[in-house]
Amino acid sequence: MGWAIAVHGGAGDISRSLPHERRQPREEALRHCLQIGIKALQSNLSPLDVVELVVRELENIPHFNAGRGSVLTSKGTVEMEASIMDGNTMRCGAVSGLTTVLNAVSLARLVMEKTPHIYLAFDGAEQFAREQGVEIVDSSHFITPENVERLKLAKEANRVQIDYNAQPIQNDTKKEAPCANGDSQIGTVGCVAVDCHGNLASATSTGGLVNKMAGRIGDTPVIGAGTYANELCAVSATGKGESIIRGTVARDVAALMEFKGLSLKEAADCVVHERTPKGTVGLIAVSAAGEVAMPFNTTGMFRGCATEDGHLEVAIWSDAEI
Amino acid sequence: MGWAIALHGGAGDIPLSLPLESRQPREEALRRCLQIGVEALKAKKPSLDVVELVVRELENIPQFNAGKGSVLTNKGTVEMEASIMDGSTKNCGAVSGLKTVVNAVSLARLVMEKTPHVYLAFDGAEEFAKEQGIETADSSHFITAENVERLKQANEAHRVQLDYTQPLQNGSKEERPNANGDVQLGTVGCVSVDSYGNLAAATSTGGLVNKRVGRIGDSPIIGAGTYASELCAVSCTGKGEAILCATVARDVAAMMEFKGVPLEEAASYVIHECMPKGTAGLVAVSAAGEVAMPYNTTGMFRACATEDGYSEVAIWSAS
Numbered sequence: 001m002g003w004a005i006a007v008h009g010g011a012g013d014i015s016r017s018l019p020h021e022r023r024q025p026r027e028e029a030l031r032h033c034l035q036i037g038i039k040a041l042q043s044n045l046s047p048l049d050v051v052e053l054v055v056r057e058l059e060n061i062p063h064f065n066a067g068r069g070s071v072l073t074s075k076g077t078v079e080m081e082a083s084i085m086d087g088n089t090m091r092c093g094a095v096s097g098l099t100t101v102l103n104a105v106s107l108a109r110l111v112m113e114k115t116p117h118i119y120l121a122f123d124g125a126e127q128f129a130r131e132q133g134v135e136i137v138d139s140s141h142f143i144t145p146e147n148v149e150r151l152k153l154a155k156e157a158n159r160v161q162i163d164y165n166a167q168p169i170q171n172d173t174k175k176e177a178p179c180a181n182g183d184s185q186i187g188t189v190g191c192v193a194v195d196c197h198g199n200l201a202s203a204t205s206t207g208g209l210v211n212k213m214a215g216r217i218g219d220t221p222v223i224g225a226g227t228y229a230n231e232l233c234a235v236s237a238t239g240k241g242e243s244i245i246r247g248t249v250a251r252d253v254a255a256l257m258e259f260k261g262l263s264l265k266e267a268a269d270c271v272v273h274e275r276t277p278k279g280t281v282g283l284i285a286v287s288a289a290g291e292v293a294m295p296f297n298t299t300g301m302f303r304g305c306a307t308e309d310g311h312l313e314v315a316i317w318s319d320a321e322i
Numbered sequence: 323m324g325w326a327i328a329l330h331g332g333a334g335d336i337p338l339s340l341p342l343e344s345r346q347p348r349e350e351a352l353r354r355c356l357q358i359g360v361e362a363l364k365a366k367k368p369s370l371d372v373v374e375l376v377v378r379e380l381e382n383i384p385q386f387n388a389g390k391g392s393v394l395t396n397k398g399t400v401e402m403e404a405s406i407m408d409g410s411t412k413n414c415g416a417v418s419g420l421k422t423v424v425n426a427v428s429l430a431r432l433v434m435e436k437t438p439h440v441y442l443a444f445d446g447a448e449e450f451a452k453e454q455g456i457e458t459a460d461s462s463h464f465i466t467a468e469n470v471e472r473l474k475q476a477n478e479a480h481r482v483q484l485d486y487t488q489p490l491q492n493g494s495k496e497e498r499p500n501a502n503g504d505v506q507l508g509t510v511g512c513v514s515v516d517s518y519g520n521l522a523a524a525t526s527t528g529g530l531v532n533k534r535v536g537r538i539g540d541s542p543i544i545g546a547g548t549y550a551s552e553l554c555a556v557s558c559t560g561k562g563e564a565i566l567c568a569t570v571a572r573d574v575a576a577m578m579e580f581k582g583v584p585l586e587e588a589a590s591y592v593i594h595e596c597m598p599k600g601t602a603g604l605v606a607v608s609a610a611g612e613v614a615m616p617y618n619t620t621g622m623f624r625a626c627a628t629e630d631g632y633s634e635v636a637i638w639s640a641s
Contacts, residue, residue, distance in 0.1 A: 090567045096538075097444060117537045118563045122419060122444040124536015215446015216439045217418075224545040224569040242440045246412045248545040248572045255573070259580035 002308030003041040004290045005193040007033050007054055009064045009302030011238045011282025014316060026063050030304040030314045033057045037193060038306050047193040047201035048086045055105040055203045058189035062144050066189040067103060070142050070207020072151040073214050078142045080104045080207055081221040084112065087200030087229035094221035097122035102135040105205045119221065154211035188220055190236030190284060196308065198288040202227050202234035209241065219244035224251035232257045232288055233264055239281035239298060247276045253285055268293035324629030325363040326611040329355055329376055329512040331386045331623030333559045333603025336637060348385050348623055352635050355379045356625040363514060369522035370408045373512040377427040377524045380510035384466050388510040389425060392464050392528020394473040395535045400464045402426045402528055403542040406434065409521030409550030416542040419444035422458040423451045427526045432456065476532035509541055511557030515607045523548045523555035530562065540565035545572035553578045553609055554585055560602035560619060568596055574606055589614035
């Protein structure tokens with residue numbers, strides 16, 4: 001046993017030729033957030049507190065697609081969403097369509113703790129945020145020049161993209177816009193944690209898909225899709241939201257453990273490599289026993305993990321090439 | 323094998339003393355919707371079409387909490403939601419926060435078929451509805467006198483209620499006529515397996531009486547209120563929050579898939595062993611043409627039919 005924590009900053013087609021100046025700040029950020037989570041676990045904070053804390057930190061980092069740095073809708077606006085789940089009690093909270101709330105994950109937790117509901121969205125969620133006095137800012141705070149550029153590219157290519165889209169723009173010239181190859185590498189954020197008593201929690205937060213239709217909801221706020229936690233494991237998924245919803249990814253990892261007796265690693269691998277289309281998903285998961293799994297079927301996934309026995313890792317691509 | 327269909331008009335604390343004038347129109351409606359579904363299946367329509375057709379019908383009936391007859395938010399408005407799923411492809415569509423769309427289930431299907439997305443909500447969903455030219459109506463079309471009364475009661479009782487309300491929780495034993503007679507309505511849903519073995523599920527609702535504006539329940543959530551795979555199709559009803567945490571619809575299918583248990587056992591287990599009493603019911607069919615309709619509430623408005631000629635319309639349990 002022992003505590004364990006895993007974080008992610010998104011899975012997708014992260015080119016292995018990602019320039020250093022794109023790679024380093026994100027690895028730094030993951031390391032930084034991981035440390036915050038580790039210290040919190042060492043101070044005996046509950047996993048629910050830990051995942052909220054870490055995801056807040058990730059939301060505040062503009063390099064990741066959540067909170068500040070969220071990708072833009074087809075209207076050039078932000079619509080942020082998040083969810084959180086406590087494995088002990090199976091209580092959960094979720095929010096969608098936020099435009100001014102600084103930390104979506106914290107509002108999700110307030111929905112869970114301060115209302116008889118689980119999921120609030122759009123105007124109703126924004127109103128609730130004001131009632132609760134959570135920190136709100138002008139929408140422009142969340143919008144970064146990189147994301148304005150990403151949206152422009154996506155519109156030119158006429159497609160909705162996962163925020164990773166390193167494929168060259170689909171026109172005849174082999175010309176690659178700098179962004180398409182170098183600067184598209186951002187994604188949903190998430191954190192899962194287990195303490196030394198086996199208590200589990202999970203949280204996920206995102207701005208969604210570049211150029212998404214206004215009002216589009218992805219997997220991140222959908223319990224059982226992007227986030228899930230029970231007494232066996234805690235899971236946070238990332239990738240193509242639509243595929244994750246169809247595949248009820250987070251719930252399926254736990255269900256395979258529960259109904260088929262698979263180990264965490266087997267269950268996570270099965271869901272990612274055998275049950276979801278290639279190039280669409282990654283996830284992080286921890287078990288009550290303190291194990292960690294971080295499979296992905298995309299080119300890469302920004303991730304990090306640590307366990308009480310001293311193991312610590314931050315990575316982007318597969319183990320063979322850190 | 324053979325086709326099978328099941329539908330529901332909501333599970334909840336439906337008192338056994340429900341007056342005839344509240345009971346009869348609902349049973350009639352269930353019977354009528356069942357017939358529509360049965361005819362469609364006999365005409366070899368695919369399950370996806372069947373469930374959409376039947377749920378549209380249920381949405382149009384003011385006695386059920388979906389479409390016309392949707393319960394009201396704390397601001398006296400309607401916010402309707404629905405989802406639909408095709409078991410063969412796992413394609414799905416969902417919508418929330420609709421104010422003017424006459425048939426939420428059809429908009430959910432359009433999201434699935436005409437966008438790269440699965441789920442659209444609130445203003446974005448309404449905009450999409452306009453683009454698609456789907457039938458809309460003024461909000462007042464959906465609001466019924468009974469629901470205005472239900473909201474008033476809920477406000478007085480200071481609570482958010484499942485649309486089935488127990489007598490008001492105050493000191494007096496006084497039961498308002500409405501508390502006992504007319505609160506019996508709920509989420510609607512339909513599941514079917516067609517002659518080709520294709521499964522589909524759809525669910526639609528107005529949500530909880532006096533819910534906060536912006537509150538989303540289980541009905542539009544794939545894996546919670548609606549799910550379909552190659553093994554079964556499930557549509558749930560009851561207390562949305564409980565169904566959401568427990569991923570009820572997915573769990574029924576997961577038990578079948580990962581544990582190999584048959585439909586009846588999986589459905590019964592999830593409802594009776596995993597859900598707090600008084601919170602949930604579901605209808606489900608399997609690829610093999612079996613039907614299950616468990617609930618842990620006082621009753622559930624439901625109906626089912628199978629190709630071998632069996633059919634049933636019921637509210638409470640057989641015994």
